[in-house]
Amino acid sequence: MRPLAALALACTLCLSTPVHPADAPNHDADVAAINKIVAQFKTAVIAHDGKTLGSLFLQDHDSWLEVADAKTWADVKTRHPDAPKVMHSSWKQFANDVQAGSKPIEERFYNVRIETNGAVASVWFDFDFLADGKLNNRGSESWQLVRAEDGWKISSMLYSIGR
Template sequence: MRTLLAIILAACLAAPAHAAAADTDTDAIRQVVHQFQSAIVARDGKTLGSLFVQDGGSWLSVLDDAAYADAKARNPAAKKLMPSTWQKFADFVQHSAKPIEERFYDVRIDTNGAVASVWFDFDFLVDGKVTNRGSETWQLVRADDGWKIQAMLYSVDR
């Protein structure tokens, strides 16, 4: 009986510590989200690039059915799945001639302290006009120097 009570007491005491660590991780991940958005507005490709795992990773956009039909009508060779890299995006941000911004809505974060997932809806604006929107998900890892984006997948919705 004492052993059972000790286990229950230990679990009760550990739960608040785990919750505090999860809150700290979630706050740090929210900071990455904020830095990402700020770097786009500032057209700061270097800061944007620093948010990603430098080697490896994945970047993929997916056209929804309506956007894909429009793309195919303009170019029969258009693809539904469009792989890219964070490096190309950082370069686009750095050299954009017009103001750009990505707005995030309903940001959801899930983490166990080592890996994390961020999911949100977005609007991407160029010169104040929405050029695309959709849903986006990031996979993050906790590296030696903080949370880094390892993979990005987003839809392009019409």
């Protein structure tokens, strides 16, 4: 068979047999492992444990974006006209800030949803972030995870900020 024809046949076969997350052989185990990452993240924030937070992320990749909701964006623009709507940060900066913080902090997660095919995963949830027992911000958050050689790791994070 000619190489181009073989490639076309392989692509056709792949496209004709969809794989859904529930079809993955270890779907329940993957979801449980990802839920463990979510729990470790929340516990590490409360404990100001930047080292544990850092261990949950893919070490050589850092995509972290914060986007203000409409009301918050309007408030920010009033005070800081040149402020960007989409702000870039990093898990490393977050882990350092958590580690260095002296006030109690906590991120509460609601409506957590996990989708995975065993190789990649997405976690989506609503959250409240408390600082010193008071609501600092709230929004929705999305994590993208990959199954690395040493287990599930967060590869990117995107979240909205509101009050």
